[in-house]
Amino acid sequence: MPRSLPSAMAASDPADPVNAGRSAADQVFHGILAALEARSLVPGQRLVEADLATQFAVGRNSVREGLQRLVAEGLAEQPPHRSATIRRLSEQETLDVLDVAERMTGLLARSAARGARDPARAPALPAALAALARAHEANDDAAFSDARRQFYRALLRMSANRELARLFPSIQMPIVHAQYRIPGLAALRLADYGRIADAVLRGDAEAADAAGMAHVGRVRAALLARPETP
Structure with a gap:
């Protein structure tokens, strides 16, 4: 079962001018990066859309957009008809x-x-x-x-x-x-x-x-x- 993200990582930081004005999809993307840094997510771990929607308090479409960005930037992988996973590096x-x-x-x-x-x-x-x-x-x-x-x-x-x-x-x-x-x-x-x-x-x-x-x-x-x- 996927681990939950820390609550502090499930929202954007409104005091951060570099990241101000993030969309819901951005919150998912950056929250997952923060969770990797904290090792509450690990390479090879599944990213389940329903769980992420609950943890980040965003809609499923925003979760999908965030995951698509992770995949596009090489941070996650998404085989056809399967959940995305955090990429594992050789x-x-x-x-x-x-x-x-x-x-x-x-x-x-x-x-x-x-x-x-x-x-x-x-x-x-x-x-x-x-x-x-x-x-x-x-x-x-x-x-x-x-x-x-x-x-x-x-x-x-x-x-x-x-x-x-x-x-x-x-x-x-x-x-x-x-x-x-x-x-x-x-x-x-x-x-x-x-x-x-x-x-x-x-x-x-x-x-x-x-x-x-x-x-x-x-x-x-x-x-x-x-x-x-x-």
């Missing part, structure tokens, strides 16, 4: 995703550094870092995941690049993190996000780009070095 597909994420994260950090000249956009980034540090100290995985989303939202706000805001959420990193258990990932993220934020807030686009790419490179190295699951 190791090569995982490495391909990381290659794309590496370039995109560098580009996002570079673009955010250019936007750091606007003082109205900058405060959200230190606030997200502080939330990450608190969640890590408390060993609170859910709070850490939420703070991580805040961190990337802050970068997207600083970037003010609409194409990045459209494309960045479609990278299949949520599947990677749901499918693989990477030892020490939270500590790695916290340290790397600090380096990215430092370069961004200094307005150093080159250093921010390098820090963003280096972060994904370290995630790749940690994934490849992980112990094999029995």
Whole structure:
């Protein structure tokens, strides 16, 4: 039986200007991404329309639209006459995703550094870092995941690049993190996000780009070095 999505993930975030004005189908799409990040959904799991309609408090047509977008962006698969399932990545597909994420994260950090000249956009980034540090100290995985989303939202706000805001959420990193258990990932993220934020807030686009790419490179190295699951 499919697991239920956390209630906090079953609705859009009205306080998030990057995601403001989402349709019901968008709520389904982004809620499923959030659930993957929190590992309440896992690769290979069925996505049942009736259950999702109840969990997101939307109509079945909106659920279908959200699922169609997941399939179109390679995050889910839907065989004929069967329920959609979260896509499971092969190791090569995982490495391909990381290659794309590496370039995109560098580009996002570079673009955010250019936007750091606007003082109205900058405060959200230190606030997200502080939330990450608190969640890590408390060993609170859910709070850490939420703070991580805040961190990337802050970068997207600083970037003010609409194409990045459209494309960045479609990278299949949520599947990677749901499918693989990477030892020490939270500590790695916290340290790397600090380096990215430092370069961004200094307005150093080159250093921010390098820090963003280096972060994904370290995630790749940690994934490849992980112990094999029995």
